Amino acid sequence: MIFSPPEAGKPFTNKIPQVHLREFHKIVTRFYSMETITLSGQLFQYLITGITVGSVYAMVAVGFNIIYNVTEIINFAQGEFVMLGGLIMVFFHVVMGLPLIMAFPATVILVMLVGILLDRLAIRPIRQPSVLTLIIATIAASILLKGAAMFIWGKDPYDLPAFSGRNPITVFGAVIQPQYLWVIGFLIVIVIVLSIFFDRTIIGKAMSACADNPNAASLVGINVKQMILLSFALSAAIGAVAGITVTPISLMEYDRGAMLAVKGFGAAILGGLGSFPGAILGGLIMGTIESFGAGVISSGYKDAFALIVLLIVLFFRPSGILGSIEISKIKRF
Amino acid sequence: MTLKRIAIFTTICLFCLGLMVSPAMAFKGTYKVGAVFSATGRTSFLGDPEKKTAEMIAEQINKAGGINGHKLELIVYDTEGDATKANLAVKKLMTQDKVSAVIGPSLSGTSLAVLPLAEKYKTPLISCAASYKIVHNDKTGKPYKWVFKTPQTDTMAVEAIYARLQKKGINKIAIVSVTSGFGASGRGELIRLAPKYKMNIVADEKYGPKDTDMTAQMTKIKGKAPQAIINWSVGPTQVTVLRNNRDLGMTSIPFYQSHGFGSRKNIKLAAGAAEGVFCPLGSCNIAGLLPANDPQKGVTTKYMKDYMAKYNEPLSSFGGHAWDALHMVVKALSKVGNDKAKIRDYLENHIKGFVGQHGIFNYSADDHNGLTKDAFNMVVVKDGDWALAD
Incomplete structure (x- = not known):
C-alpha cells in the first residue's frame, strides 16, 4: 500500500495535489472506516464492548470476593485500588519513563503495599471487630485514599499510552481496540x-480454609491474621491490574473508584458473593447488558438495565447466580 | 527609662498613624466592590482564576491612580461552591461592608441562591455563571432588576453550532450528552432549538459522567449515519467519546464539541483523536488567533499577557468572566460614582458596545446578558492546537 489509512493527528502531507488527495481520502476512508455499519456488525460491537467493560467489573468483583471470603467484610476501598493502579502506572510509565514491563509490576507492588497498609492501619487495630465496624473502616479508607490521590495528582484526568498501539482491528464489521x-x-x-493458587498451593488452600471456618483454621495452625493481610494484598493487586489495563481506554482521575466499586459490587452480588466463577460471570453479564441496553434500547437508562437484571436475579435466586444458600446462611453478612 | 518608653510608644503610634493615613492621602476616598467566587473546593477551577483576575485588575487600577482618584477596594469572599456560604457572603457584603456592587458568584446554583438578596438590598450584582435563568425571571419573562451576568449561555453555543451546520447544508445530526447538569442543560437547548434551524436529530444518546467506554453509543450513532455529531459534556468523558469515535472510523463525520471542550489539555489527552473537531469558544481562549482587526484583539491579548506574567500559569477562560464583570462595574463607578441605583441604571442603559473578554456586550432593559451567538468563534483543532474555522 502506498497510502496508509488516514489517522487522526496525521493529516496527509500536502505534496500530493489537493484534488487527488480529497478523492483519495474519500475512497480510503470509505474502505477502511465503513461509515455505514450493518445490524449484525452493530450487535457484535456491543458484545465486544460489553465484554471489555464487563472484564473490568469482573476484576473488581473478584477483588471484593477475595476479601469477603477471608474476612466476611465488603471492602469499599476496592474501587480506590483500581484508581491508584491507573494513576501510579501513569506516574511510573509516563512521568518516570519506565518501560511497560517494569512499570507494570512496580505499580502492582506499590498498590499491594497500600492494601497491606490498609489492613495493618485500618482493619487490624480495631478492637472487638464486628463486620459493620470493619466495613465502616474501609469506607473511611476509601475517602482517605481518594483525598490523597486528589492531593497528589489533582483533579485532571490522566492518559496512558495503549500497550500495543491504537490502531483498531476490524472483525465482522466491529472495531476492536488492541487494548x-x-x-x-x-x-x-x-x-x-x-484457580491454581487456591487449588494447588498450601497458602491458597489455607486461605480457602479461613474462608470456610476461621476458628477451625486457626486450630490447625493457620495464621488467620496473615491470611487476612494476604487477602488485602491480593485484591489490591487485582484492582491495580484492572486500573492499569483500563486507563488507556477511559483515562483515570482521582474520583473514578467509587463508580467502579459500585459496578463491581453489583457484579459480585449478581454472580453470588464469594464465588469466583460467579464474580466473572456477573461482571461479564453486567457489562454486556449495559452495552446492549445503551445500544439497542436507550443509553440514558443504561445503568438501570443492569440493576433491573440484578434485582430480578436476586428475586429468584437470593444468593446470586452461582452462590450457595447454605454458605450464605452461615455468613455473618 | 520612662522617657525612653514614651519615646518608643510615640514612635510606634506615629508609625501606625502613618500607615493608616498614607493610602488615604493618595486617594480621595474608596469605592468598595464585593466579589464572591468558589475559590476553593470542587469548583475551584472556575473560582480560582476569577479571583486572581479580579485581584489583578484591582491592583492595576489602584496603581494607575484609582477610579477618578478613588481607591478601588475589592472585598473577596470564598463560597466554596456552597449555596449557603454564598448567601451569607453576599448578605455580609451588602449589609455590613456596604459595597457599591457585587461580582460573582461563579456557579449557576450559587448565583440563583443569591439573586433575591440583590433585589432585596437593591445592590447591582453581575454573576459569572452560565445559566440563562439568572437573568430571566420566569414569572415576568423579564430580567431581574438588579442582576446581570457576563458568560455566554448554552443557548448561544447551540445557536453558534446550528448556524454553522445550516450554512454547510447539514440537517441530519446526532447528539450525545453526559447525564450531568451541564450535559442535560445543553441537550435541552439542542432539542429546543432544532426546529428553528431545521435540524433533524436522528440519535439522542447519553452516558454517565464516570463511564469507562462510549463505544456502544457511538456504534448506534454510526448505524444512523448522521451528517454531523454534537457532543455536550465536560471532564474526561468528552475525551473518551472522541477516541471511541476515532476508533470506530467515524472521523469523516464532522464532530462538534460544546464550549466545555475549550482547554488545550483536552486536545493533548485525546492523543490525536481531537484532530478536526469543531468547538465554539469565546475570544478570550484564542487571543493569539484573532485577526489583528478584531475589536477584541487588544483586550484579550493584554489580559493574557498580564495574567500569565503575574501568576505564571496558563490563562483560563473562566477568569475572563470576572474581567468582564469587574471592568463593567469600574466603568460605571467612573461615570456615576458609587450610588447603587445609578450604577444599575448605567449598566442597563450605557453598557453598549462594551468590548470584553468574551464578547461585545450590549445590555438593555430586556437583556441583562448582553451577548449574542456571535460571542462565540467557531474553532477547529488543527495540528494539535486551535485554529479559526472558516
Missing part, C-alpha cells in the same frame, strides 16, 4: 492464576 484484548486477556490470566 480491549489486553483487558480481556488479563482477566483470563487472573482467573488461571487464582
Whole structure:
C-alpha cells in the first residue's frame, strides 16, 4: 500500500495535489472506516464492548470476593485500588519513563503495599471487630485514599499510552481496540492464576480454609491474621491490574473508584458473593447488558438495565447466580 | 527609662498613624466592590482564576491612580461552591461592608441562591455563571432588576453550532450528552432549538459522567449515519467519546464539541483523536488567533499577557468572566460614582458596545446578558492546537 489509512493527528502531507488527495481520502476512508455499519456488525460491537467493560467489573468483583471470603467484610476501598493502579502506572510509565514491563509490576507492588497498609492501619487495630465496624473502616479508607490521590495528582484526568498501539482491528464489521484484548486477556490470566493458587498451593488452600471456618483454621495452625493481610494484598493487586489495563481506554482521575466499586459490587452480588466463577460471570453479564441496553434500547437508562437484571436475579435466586444458600446462611453478612 | 518608653510608644503610634493615613492621602476616598467566587473546593477551577483576575485588575487600577482618584477596594469572599456560604457572603457584603456592587458568584446554583438578596438590598450584582435563568425571571419573562451576568449561555453555543451546520447544508445530526447538569442543560437547548434551524436529530444518546467506554453509543450513532455529531459534556468523558469515535472510523463525520471542550489539555489527552473537531469558544481562549482587526484583539491579548506574567500559569477562560464583570462595574463607578441605583441604571442603559473578554456586550432593559451567538468563534483543532474555522 502506498497510502496508509488516514489517522487522526496525521493529516496527509500536502505534496500530493489537493484534488487527488480529497478523492483519495474519500475512497480510503470509505474502505477502511465503513461509515455505514450493518445490524449484525452493530450487535457484535456491543458484545465486544460489553465484554471489555464487563472484564473490568469482573476484576473488581473478584477483588471484593477475595476479601469477603477471608474476612466476611465488603471492602469499599476496592474501587480506590483500581484508581491508584491507573494513576501510579501513569506516574511510573509516563512521568518516570519506565518501560511497560517494569512499570507494570512496580505499580502492582506499590498498590499491594497500600492494601497491606490498609489492613495493618485500618482493619487490624480495631478492637472487638464486628463486620459493620470493619466495613465502616474501609469506607473511611476509601475517602482517605481518594483525598490523597486528589492531593497528589489533582483533579485532571490522566492518559496512558495503549500497550500495543491504537490502531483498531476490524472483525465482522466491529472495531476492536488492541487494548480491549489486553483487558480481556488479563482477566483470563487472573482467573488461571487464582484457580491454581487456591487449588494447588498450601497458602491458597489455607486461605480457602479461613474462608470456610476461621476458628477451625486457626486450630490447625493457620495464621488467620496473615491470611487476612494476604487477602488485602491480593485484591489490591487485582484492582491495580484492572486500573492499569483500563486507563488507556477511559483515562483515570482521582474520583473514578467509587463508580467502579459500585459496578463491581453489583457484579459480585449478581454472580453470588464469594464465588469466583460467579464474580466473572456477573461482571461479564453486567457489562454486556449495559452495552446492549445503551445500544439497542436507550443509553440514558443504561445503568438501570443492569440493576433491573440484578434485582430480578436476586428475586429468584437470593444468593446470586452461582452462590450457595447454605454458605450464605452461615455468613455473618 | 520612662522617657525612653514614651519615646518608643510615640514612635510606634506615629508609625501606625502613618500607615493608616498614607493610602488615604493618595486617594480621595474608596469605592468598595464585593466579589464572591468558589475559590476553593470542587469548583475551584472556575473560582480560582476569577479571583486572581479580579485581584489583578484591582491592583492595576489602584496603581494607575484609582477610579477618578478613588481607591478601588475589592472585598473577596470564598463560597466554596456552597449555596449557603454564598448567601451569607453576599448578605455580609451588602449589609455590613456596604459595597457599591457585587461580582460573582461563579456557579449557576450559587448565583440563583443569591439573586433575591440583590433585589432585596437593591445592590447591582453581575454573576459569572452560565445559566440563562439568572437573568430571566420566569414569572415576568423579564430580567431581574438588579442582576446581570457576563458568560455566554448554552443557548448561544447551540445557536453558534446550528448556524454553522445550516450554512454547510447539514440537517441530519446526532447528539450525545453526559447525564450531568451541564450535559442535560445543553441537550435541552439542542432539542429546543432544532426546529428553528431545521435540524433533524436522528440519535439522542447519553452516558454517565464516570463511564469507562462510549463505544456502544457511538456504534448506534454510526448505524444512523448522521451528517454531523454534537457532543455536550465536560471532564474526561468528552475525551473518551472522541477516541471511541476515532476508533470506530467515524472521523469523516464532522464532530462538534460544546464550549466545555475549550482547554488545550483536552486536545493533548485525546492523543490525536481531537484532530478536526469543531468547538465554539469565546475570544478570550484564542487571543493569539484573532485577526489583528478584531475589536477584541487588544483586550484579550493584554489580559493574557498580564495574567500569565503575574501568576505564571496558563490563562483560563473562566477568569475572563470576572474581567468582564469587574471592568463593567469600574466603568460605571467612573461615570456615576458609587450610588447603587445609578450604577444599575448605567449598566442597563450605557453598557453598549462594551468590548470584553468574551464578547461585545450590549445590555438593555430586556437583556441583562448582553451577548449574542456571535460571542462565540467557531474553532477547529488543527495540528494539535486551535485554529479559526472558516
